[in-house]
Amino acid sequence: MNILKLSTKNLSGNALTTILNIILVAFGVGILSILFLASTQIGNKLESNSKDIDLVVGAKGSPLQLILSSIYHIDFPTGNIPAKDAQELMQNPMVKRAVPLALGDNYQGYRIVGTDSTFTGLYGLKIAEGTFWNKDLDATIGSAVAQESKLKVGDKFFGAHGLSNSDDEHKQHAYKVTGILAPQGNVTDNLILTNIGSVYKMHEPSHEEEKAHHGEEEKEINNREITSLLIQYRSPMSVVVFPRMVNQSTNMQAASPAMESARLFSLIGVGIDTLKWFAILIMAISALSVFISLFNSMKEKKYDLAIMRCLGASRTKIFFLVMLEGLLITLTGAIVGLVIGHVALSMIGHFQESAQARLTGVYFVADELYLIGAGMAIGIIAAIIPAIQTYRVDIASTLSKDK
Amino acid sequence: MISIQSLVHQYHQAPSMQFPDWEIKDQEQWLLLGSSGSGKTTLLHILAGLLKPKSGHVQIDGTNLYALSPKKTDQFRGQKIGVVFQRPHLIKTLNIYDNIAIASSFAGLPVDGKRILMLLDTLGLAGKAKNFASELSQGQLQRVSIARALVNHPSVLIADEPTSSLDDENAENVISLLTEQAASSRAALIVATHDNRVRNRLSQEYLLS
Numbered sequence: 001m002n003i004l005k006l007s008t009k010n011l012s013g014n015a016l017t018t019i020l021n022i023i024l025v026a027f028g029v030g031i032l033s034i035l036f037l038a039s040t041q042i043g044n045k046l047e048s049n050s051k052d053i054d055l056v057v058g059a060k061g062s063p064l065q066l067i068l069s070s071i072y073h074i075d076f077p078t079g080n081i082p083a084k085d086a087q088e089l090m091q092n093p094m095v096k097r098a099v100p101l102a103l104g105d106n107y108q109g110y111r112i113v114g115t116d117s118t119f120t121g122l123y124g125l126k127i128a129e130g131t132f133w134n135k136d137l138d139a140t141i142g143s144a145v146a147q148e149s150k151l152k153v154g155d156k157f158f159g160a161h162g163l164s165n166s167d168d169e170h171k172q173h174a175y176k177v178t179g180i181l182a183p184q185g186n187v188t189d190n191l192i193l194t195n196i197g198s199v200y201k202m203h204e205p206s207h208e209e210e211k212a213h214h215g216e217e218e219k220e221i222n223n224r225e226i227t228s229l230l231i232q233y234r235s236p237m238s239v240v241v242f243p244r245m246v247n248q249s250t251n252m253q254a255a256s257p258a259m260e261s262a263r264l265f266s267l268i269g270v271g272i273d274t275l276k277w278f279a280i281l282i283m284a285i286s287a288l289s290v291f292i293s294l295f296n297s298m299k300e301k302k303y304d305l306a307i308m309r310c311l312g313a314s315r316t317k318i319f320f321l322v323m324l325e326g327l328l329i330t331l332t333g334a335i336v337g338l339v340i341g342h343v344a345l346s347m348i349g350h351f352q353e354s355a356q357a358r359l360t361g362v363y364f365v366a367d368e369l370y371l372i373g374a375g376m377a378i379g380i381i382a383a384i385i386p387a388i389q390t391y392r393v394d395i396a397s398t399l400s401k402d403k
Numbered sequence: 404m405i406s407i408q409s410l411v412h413q414y415h416q417a418p419s420m421q422f423p424d425w426e427i428k429d430q431e432q433w434l435l436l437g438s439s440g441s442g443k444t445t446l447l448h449i450l451a452g453l454l455k456p457k458s459g460h461v462q463i464d465g466t467n468l469y470a471l472s473p474k475k476t477d478q479f480r481g482q483k484i485g486v487v488f489q490r491p492h493l494i495k496t497l498n499i500y501d502n503i504a505i506a507s508s509f510a511g512l513p514v515d516g517k518r519i520l521m522l523l524d525t526l527g528l529a530g531k532a533k534n535f536a537s538e539l540s541q542g543q544l545q546r547v548s549i550a551r552a553l554v555n556h557p558s559v560l561i562a563d564e565p566t567s568s569l570d571d572e573n574a575e576n577v578i579s580l581l582t583e584q585a586a587s588s589r590a591a592l593i594v595a596t597h598d599n600r601v602r603n604r605l606s607q608e609y610l611l612s
Contacts, residue, residue, distance in 0.1 A: 001501055001508045013496030307492050310453065311551070312481015312510035314474050396454040399488065400444055 003317060007324040010301075017293050018329060021286065025333025025378065026340055028283035029371050033341025034348075035275055036367045041359050043265070046072070049187045050257035052122055054239070057081070057089060057246055058228035063255035064264060069163075070101055070228040071257055073111050073187055076163055077103055080225035081252050089229060089246065094238040097122060099230040102199040105159035105170065110145045112159050112175075112192045114199030114226075122230060123188050129153055130179030136197045139175040144189040146180045153177050159192075159202055170202045190358075196226065283378060290329050290382035298322060298386045305390050306398040319391040326383025327376060334375025338368055404429050405450070405559060405591060410459030412445055419457065422446055425609055427559075427591050432582055434602070435595040437611030443595040446611070447563050450593065452480040464558050481510025485552030485590065487562040487581070491544035493536040493551075499523070500532040503551045510555050522550040526580060542573035549580055553588050560585045562594045566601055578604050 011018045050071050058066040061078030068075035083100075090098035099122050102114030119125070120132060130153035133140045141151055151157060155177045161168040175194065183189055233242065246254035298305070305318055313321075346361030405427040413419035420442045427433060437443045448454035449461060452468050461468040463483060471479060493502045503522070504514045523529055526546040536544060545565065552560055562581055566574035578594070578601050585592035594605060 001497075001505050001514070006497075006505070009494075009496040009501075303492060304494050307488075307494075308505070308509060309477065310451065310480070310486055311506045312477050314477045316474075317509070396445075396448040399448070399453070 003321045003324055007321055007328055010297075010321075011325055011328060014293075014297060017297075021290050021293055021329045022333040022336060024286035024289055025283065025330050025375060026337035028279050028286055029334045029337025029375060030340035030344065031275060031279035031282065032371055032374075033338050033368060034345055035272055035279065036365055036371075037341060037345050037361070037363055038348075038359055039268075039272055040365045040367070041363060042268070045186070046261045046264070048185065050261060052232060053230050053257050054233045055231040055243060055246075056228055056255050056257060057086070057231060057252050058255070060251065060253045063253060064260045066228065066253065066255045067257050067260040068264075069103065070230065071187070073103075073113075073191065077227045078253070080227055081229075083224040083226050085250060085252060086226055086229050089231075089250075089252075092242070094234055094242050095231055096234040097232040100196060100226045101228045101230065102196045103163065103227040104199060105161060105202060106163055107145075107157050107159055107175075107192055108149050110142070110149065110190055110192050111163055112139070112194060112199070114194055114196040116195065119193065119230075122232070123184060123186065125184060125188060126182040127179045128182040130177070132179055133194050133198075134178065136195060136201055137173055137175050138178040138194060138198070140179040140181060140193045141177055142181050142189040142191045142193075143183040145192055151177050151180075153180060173198075173201055200224070283374065286330070286333065287378040287382045290326055290379065291385065293329075294322060294326055294383055294386040295389075297325075298390055302390075302393060302398055305393055306395045309393070309395045310399070315391050318393075319387045322387035322390050323380065323383045326387075327379035330375045330379030330382065331372070334372050337375070338371060341368075404464055406460075406462045407446075407450070408460045408462075410446075410449065410456050410461065412442070412449060412454070412456045414445075420445060422449075422459070422611070423609075427593070430586065430589055430591055431607060432585060432592040432605045433594070434605045434608045435593055435611070436597065436602075436608055437595075439597065441611040443597075443611060444563055447486075447561050447593070447595050450559075451484050451486055451561055452476045478511055481506070482512060482555055483558045485555065485557035485560045487545075487548050487552045487560070487565050489564040489567055491536075491541075491548035493544060493547060495536055498533050498535055499528065499539070499547055502536070502547060503554050506551045506554050512555055515554070518554060519550070522553060523547075525584070526550055542569060542576065545569065545573070545577050546580060549577070549584060553584055553590070556588060557590050559591045559593065560588070562592070562596075564596055564598070565594065566596065566598050571600065574598065574600050 053071060056066055056070045058070060058077060059079030059081050065075050066078050069077040086100060089095065097118055099115060099118045103111060105112040128143065145151065156174040158169040158171055158174055161170065175198070181188060233239065243254035243256065246252055308318060342361040345359050349359040349361065352358050407422060407425045409424070410422040411419050422442065435443050435446065445454065449456050455469055466479065468476065468479065494505070497505065500519055503519045507514045520532065523532055526549060528543060528546055528550070531539065531543070539547065560581065565581065566577050569577060581592060581594065582604065592605070594601065
């Protein structure tokens with residue numbers, strides 16, 4: 001029988017306390033694991049989705065909202081901009097590539113994005129099946145859209161008005177799926193792409209509607225508007241000049257994804273930091289709890305330990321026996337905590353409304369190894385004093401006292 | 404094979420205890436007698452390598468016990484000395500088999516499963532190997548502690564008041580088992596006691612005043 005087996009037997013002999021301590025450690029590690037996994041995934045998503053986009057131009061309003069709606073497709077646009085003004089910007093010599101976006105409809109919550117072929121170049125999109133959209137009402141759907149909605153090439157569907165799931169369908173025109181994108185690992189997996197003409201067509205008033213005083217919408221359509229422009233600069237020199245030019249000399253606003261993402265992260269960061277400290281506090285409490293349990297248990301088992309010494313166990317062996325008990329509790333807690341973290345994140349992802357920002361539990365980061373290390377460190381810290389106490393046990397006097 | 408010479412021990416400010424020289428030959432069986440507080444337990448602890456005396460020598464099988472390093476002393480004790488206590492004190496979380504096997508593990512010896520089962524059988528505990536301490540009577544537990552003390556083929560078996568908490572029948576059984584098993588294991592036996600029921604059972608006496 002080795003000391004590992006003996007430690008395990010000792011812990012299982014005090015099952016309730018052992019389980020409570022494991023749960024306590026697991027909660028702390030679980031929360032930290034969720035934070036690590038979620039913040040890494042959010043960071044990666046933000047980075048991969050805005051990788052080649054230097055600037056977003058859209059209607060005046062919140063720049064963060066403009067970025068969230070046009071790049072991450074998780075918020076409502078700030079409004080529309082005149083297509084004529086957008087066209088002028090697209091031809092500006094400082095612009096290398098400008099991708100127009102026309103938003104407004106969805107299918108089962110997946111956003112329908114009216115754009116042109118520059119969009120495929122910007123994101124490096126590849127087709128898995130069928131072809132890219134070619135004419136009005138052709139639609140190329142993202143891989144996640146195809147998987148979730150079960151749409152296939154050749155299928156037809158009706159878009160619904162608005163950017164979140166609604167029943168207000170445009171029944172007069174149906175989209176036809178012409179292609180399915182290969183998985184890209186970014187926001188395009190959750191988009192339905194079509195040309196801008198299709199979006200205009202969806203919003204052309206029928207004769208009845210024309211008569212029904214929809215003046216605002218009619219005006220918007222007649223003037224031809226788009227939602228935003230995704231811009232790549234020709235040279236880094238444009239970083240300062242171009243946004244200022246847009247913001248000062250046009251009725252539009254320019255927002256930098258890098259700056260807005262950083263701002264978003266700093267906002268989220270406050271919450272993440274609070275949770276992080278909360279989890280660290282739980283882990284500190286768990287260390288204290290493991291310490292108290294081992295301390296009390298050593299007091300109860302003082303005679304057992306003296307008997308073990310009497311049977312030939314060295315001081316070092318008894319020391320490691322106690323250390324191992326602490327380590328086993330916290331290591332098990334850390335592993336259980338990681339499992340809880342991954343399962344919880346999978347559940348969070350499952351219930352998330354926005355497919356674009358969906359988190360997954362099937363994701364691993366190197367920081368999780370630090371959590372295992374932290375669990376072991378807690379075990380060592382919690383067990384060291386009881387272990388030293390048992391190391392110093394005077395066998396003869398302990399045995400004499402029990403007579 | 405066991406000898407103590409010029410042995411003196413002192414607990415802190417208490418008066419020092421002097422122990423008469425003592426020679427114990429192979430397989431001899433001795434009673435260690437003395438009134439309460441005479442130093443019986445202290446001497447047993449010194450003989451078991453658990454308590455370093457203030458001065459003097461303890462030799463077992465030609466080894467000067469207190470010239471060994473602490474780690475070697477622990478190993479020597481585990482391999483050469485079997486100890487039976489007044490109370491059996493088994494580890495509650497281990498079954499009977501493991502409680503005996505642990506003595507071999509701690510002594511750095513391989514676990515001899517056949518010997519453990521043979522000892523249990525001899526001590527009338529056949530079929531109890533998988534039981535836990537809570538499932539056995541006090542008499543049975545004391546027999547397990549004897550098996551634990553004998554499992555490593557010790558040179559000397561030391562028993563400290565092994566019968567004082569037992570009724571007449573169990574006391575008789577335990578002292579019989581100790582003398583028989585020590586003889587069959589070719590171990591010397593030292594029983595410290597002030598239990599009159601044991602007085603006439605061992606051939607030689609060492610008296611502490």
